[in-house]
Amino acid sequence: MDILFPHEVIRSSQSELITDISAALQERKNLLAHAPTGLGKTAAALSVALPFAMKHNLTVFFLTNRHTQHQIALDTVRAIKKKHGTQVVVADIIGKKWMCLQQVAELYDSEFSEYCKGLREHSKCEFFTKLYKKNSTTDLSVDAHKALMDSKAYEPLTVEQTKALGMQHSICPYYFTTEKAKNAHLIIADYHNVFHPSVQQTFFARIGKSMDKSIIIVDEAHNLADRIRNVMSKKLSGSMIKQAVSESKKFGHANLIPALQHIQNVLLSLRGKTYERTVTRQEFVRAIDFQVSYAKLCEELEAAGEDIRIKNKRSYVASIAEFLDSWDDDGSGFVRYVTETKEQTTLNYSCLDPEILSAPVFTDAYASVIMSGTLLPTQLYRDILGVPRGIEKIYSNPFPPEHRCALVAPETTTRFEARNETMYRQIAAACTRMIDTVPGNCALFFPSYDLRDTICRFITSNKKQLHESSQWSAVEKTTFIDDLKKQSNVIVCAVAAANLSEGVDLPGFFKAVIIVGLPLARPDLKTKALIDYYEQKFRAGWDYGYIFPAMTKCLQAAGRCIRSEKDKGVIVFLDTRFIQPKYYQCIPQDWNVRVTKDCVGKIKEFFG
Numbered sequence: 001m002d003i004l005f006p007h008e009v010i011r012s013s014q015s016e017l018i019t020d021i022s023a024a025l026q027e028r029k030n031l032l033a034h035a036p037t038g039l040g041k042t043a044a045a046l047s048v049a050l051p052f053a054m055k056h057n058l059t060v061f062f063l064t065n066r067h068t069q070h071q072i073a074l075d076t077v078r079a080i081k082k083k084h085g086t087q088v089v090v091a092d093i094i095g096k097k098w099m100c101l102q103q104v105a106e107l108y109d110s111e112f113s114e115y116c117k118g119l120r121e122h123s124k125c126e127f128f129t130k131l132y133k134k135n136s137t138t139d140l141s142v143d144a145h146k147a148l149m150d151s152k153a154y155e156p157l158t159v160e161q162t163k164a165l166g167m168q169h170s171i172c173p174y175y176f177t178t179e180k181a182k183n184a185h186l187i188i189a190d191y192h193n194v195f196h197p198s199v200q201q202t203f204f205a206r207i208g209k210s211m212d213k214s215i216i217i218v219d220e221a222h223n224l225a226d227r228i229r230n231v232m233s234k235k236l237s238g239s240m241i242k243q244a245v246s247e248s249k250k251f252g253h254a255n256l257i258p259a260l261q262h263i264q265n266v267l268l269s270l271r272g273k274t275y276e277r278t279v280t281r282q283e284f285v286r287a288i289d290f291q292v293s294y295a296k297l298c299e300e301l302e303a304a305g306e307d308i309r310i311k312n313k314r315s316y317v318a319s320i321a322e323f324l325d326s327w328d329d330d331g332s333g334f335v336r337y338v339t340e341t342k343e344q345t346t347l348n349y350s351c352l353d354p355e356i357l358s359a360p361v362f363t364d365a366y367a368s369v370i371m372s373g374t375l376l377p378t379q380l381y382r383d384i385l386g387v388p389r390g391i392e393k394i395y396s397n398p399f400p401p402e403h404r405c406a407l408v409a410p411e412t413t414t415r416f417e418a419r420n421e422t423m424y425r426q427i428a429a430a431c432t433r434m435i436d437t438v439p440g441n442c443a444l445f446f447p448s449y450d451l452r453d454t455i456c457r458f459i460t461s462n463k464k465q466l467h468e469s470s471q472w473s474a475v476e477k478t479t480f481i482d483d484l485k486k487q488s489n490v491i492v493c494a495v496a497a498a499n500l501s502e503g504v505d506l507p508g509f510f511k512a513v514i515i516v517g518l519p520l521a522r523p524d525l526k527t528k529a530l531i532d533y534y535e536q537k538f539r540a541g542w543d544y545g546y547i548f549p550a551m552t553k554c555l556q557a558a559g560r561c562i563r564s565e566k567d568k569g570v571i572v573f574l575d576t577r578f579i580q581p582k583y584y585q586c587i588p589q590d591w592n593v594r595v596t597k598d599c600v601g602k603i604k605e606f607f608g
Contacts, residue, residue: 002051004086006043006079013395017044020393021369025052025215029389030368032221032382034375036397036588037559041371042072045217046186047080049369050088052215053185058366059209060186063194064219065227066503067094067159073188074156090156091181091207092188099159099174101127101166104313110322111314118310127172131179140179143169147176181207191218191227195357216361216368220502222375222552225354225384232334232351236323238267238344244316251311253304262291263320267338267345276339276525279347281331288324298324323349335529350526352533359386374555376586380548383538397590403568404561405606406593408584410576414447414517427574428458430599431514434572435461435491437603440511443492445501445557447519455516456493468494485509494557495519501557507564512603514572518583519553521546543582551586570603 001022010018017035021044024031035041042062049060062073070092077088097104097112102125104112119125133139140148147169154161159173166173181187184207193203194216204210218224241264248256266287270279288294298321305318326349327336333353339346362368362385375381378392397404412427435442442463446452449470456465466484469476477499484492485506492510494500496519521527527546535541554573561569571591577583579595587593596602 001048002055003047004051004080004084005047006076006083007040011040011398013398014040014044017041017393017395018048020391021045021048022052024369024391025049025367028367029391030362030365030370030387032375032378032387032390032392033369033371034378034394035371035373036395037373037562038564039373039395039398041373042069042219043076043079045369045371046073046076049215049217050077050080050086050185054088058213058215059184060215060217061194062186062188062217062219063191064188065191065223066220068503068505069219070094070159070188073186074158077156077186088156088186089180089184090186090188091177091184092157092159092162093174093177093181093193094159094190095192096174099163099166099172099177101163101173107314108319110319111309114306114315114318115309115313118306122310125172127166127170128175130169131171131175141171144171144176144179147171148180178203178206181209191224192231194361195224195228196231197357200361211361211364212366214365216365218368218370220372221370221381222372222556224358224370225381228354228357229351232354232356234323234326234349235346236263236267236320236327237346238264240316240319241267244320247308247312247316248304251308253308253317256300256304256317259292259297259300260317260320263288267347270338270347271340271345272338275341276337278525278529279336279338281327281336284327284336284347294324294328298328323347333533335526335533337525337529339525348526350529352530353537354384355386359388362387362389373559374552376552376555376588377548380544383540384534384544397588399562399565399567401590401592403565404591405570405602406558406573406587406591407570407599407602408573408578408587408593408595409597409599410579410595411597411599412574413576414451415575415577419451424455425458427516428455428460430574431455431516432459432461433600434512434514434570434603435459435463437600437607438512438570439607441488441490441492441509442512442514443494443500443510443557443560444514444516445494445496445519445554447496447517449495449498451517452493452495459491461491464490466490466492468492468498468500470495470498472499481506496557497553501553501560504560505563506560508567509563510561510569511607512570512572513558513561514574515554515557517575518550518577520550547582548586551583555586555588568607570606572599 020031053060077090080086097109120128123129131144133141147165151157151165162177163173192199194200241260245257245260248254285294301317301321305315305321308315308317333356335350335352337348382390411430531541531545534544558571561571
């Protein structure tokens with residue numbers, strides 16, 4: 001087994017993971033690995049996959065939905081190069097929009113894709129044009145060759161360095177990176193590049209790669225299913241139609257206004273007596289067809305939308321055309337429904353089954369490693385992602401067990417029917433007692449922002465409260481975390497599955513994390529449809545569609561506590577429902593969790 005391990009010491013659980021990855025590659029299998037935080041998943045995976053790929057003329061795709069993981073992968077390659085002297089060609093790439101040097105921040109991803117395509121096809125993007133020789137889209141220009149020479153001193157380049165290089169030489173950073181990717185051993189990218197069907201097809205064709213010659217490493221894989229569902233889901237709202245009417249007037253397509261008004265009337269006619277109801281494919285199509293041909297309308301909106309995007313970058317007309325085209329699919333693995341709020345009516349075409357996109361990837365890939373610190377139960381992810389040739393493995397936590405105190409406190413609940421001011425005060429009192437016993441910073445994770453704001457009003461600890469915002473931009477989140485590092489004796493009040501419950505690495509900062517209540521999905525029509533779908537498909541509707549996703553959110557939030565082998569902290573699951581077997585069994589066994597009504601005593605005992 002060839003290994004390019006970047007560090008001096010291999011942990012025991014890390015060695016086990018390395019052996020299993022090697023076996024999966026040899027046997028062309030797909031490894032589903034629950035590998036806890038701190039095990040060193042990135043170093044283990046790349047240390048085996050890279051030499052194997054280089055030996056067998058394959059390409060490694062390291063996929064993640066977090067920019068911080070790009071940096072970890074790049075640092076791992078640098079360490080490999082330093083220790084072993086091995087030259088690994090790397091292409092670090094993110095979404096085309098986020099690498100673009102044009103002013104496109106306000107565009108949605110789908111809008112940007114069409115806008116970029118229009119600029120390139122009409123030779124109106126100076127950055128793309130300058131990347132290649134005249135009348136060519138394959139032969140690099142003199143400027144591009146200069147950029148390649150300049151980049152050698154910084155290899156492997158981060159996305160930020162590539163963008164700076166692109167600005168310096170006035171060439172497109174994204175397409176410059178795709179040129180490097182043609183010869184790359186390792187491509188660090190977003191899920192989008194491999195799991196979005198049209199993006200994958202274009203991307204792989206451009207870089208000359210094929211799925212059967214690719215090793216796919218999916219990092220933070222517990223996020224993949226929801227990411228695919230979001231990509232595949234579409235919406236049509238009253239505000240979209242209103243904007244489409246406005247831009248049709250402005251950009252010379254007033255002839256479309258009657259048809260758009262007809263769509264608006266049909267949308268309003270679909271409303272039911274409750275705030276949401278299911279809608280069939282035929283119901284919407286027939287209602288449109290009553291006045292105008294559905295197929296012809298799609299063609300006219302698509303053509304007009306393309307014209308508007310050239311003039312205006314974005315187009316609501318084009319977005320409506322995309323929705324109509326999606327809606328007319330057969331809809332297997334989707335739910336169609338209309339929702340009504342005070343603001344507007346929305347028609348939804350929502351994906352339930354991520355396997356539609358993920359199964360072909362894992363079927364065609366040479367091999368894959370699907371890994372996360374919260375990939376429990378592994379069977380869930382094998383099933384919902386449609387992973388063939390699967391090997392499921394659970395690895396032990398690499399940190400000393402005596403450094404973690406995991407407790408279930410069955411004192412209170414955020415169960416909907418129990419929510420009232422008396423319960424909120426009881427939850428706040430329990431949190432206050434624990435917070436005041438912990439010698440240092442604490443984090444509280446709630447099921448929602450409303451519950452957080454309501455309960456935190458009653459917390460009486462003298463420690464300063466710092467609140468996460470649902471409206472943060474990426475920059476604001478980074479600023480908050482940087483400022484947080486300078487604080488002491490604070491309570492960070494956040495929400496499970498929101499900004500601070502994942503991707504936040506603050507070793508030694510939190511001495512306690514308290515999970516307040518269960519972040520169960522709202523029991524709306526879409527959630528019920530997901531439960532029904534998985535019940536029919538796997539006979540596991542409540543587990544796959546409701547319980548396990550909520551517990552994954554809990555475990556991700558709990559993971560903010562112990563980040564290194566030196567950290568020592570308390571994790572408390574505060575809700576009576578956590579003692580129920582269906583929830584309790586989801587907590588990793590090696591956490592040695594205890595049920596107690598004396599959390600304060602156990603915390604005092606733990607911290608000595």
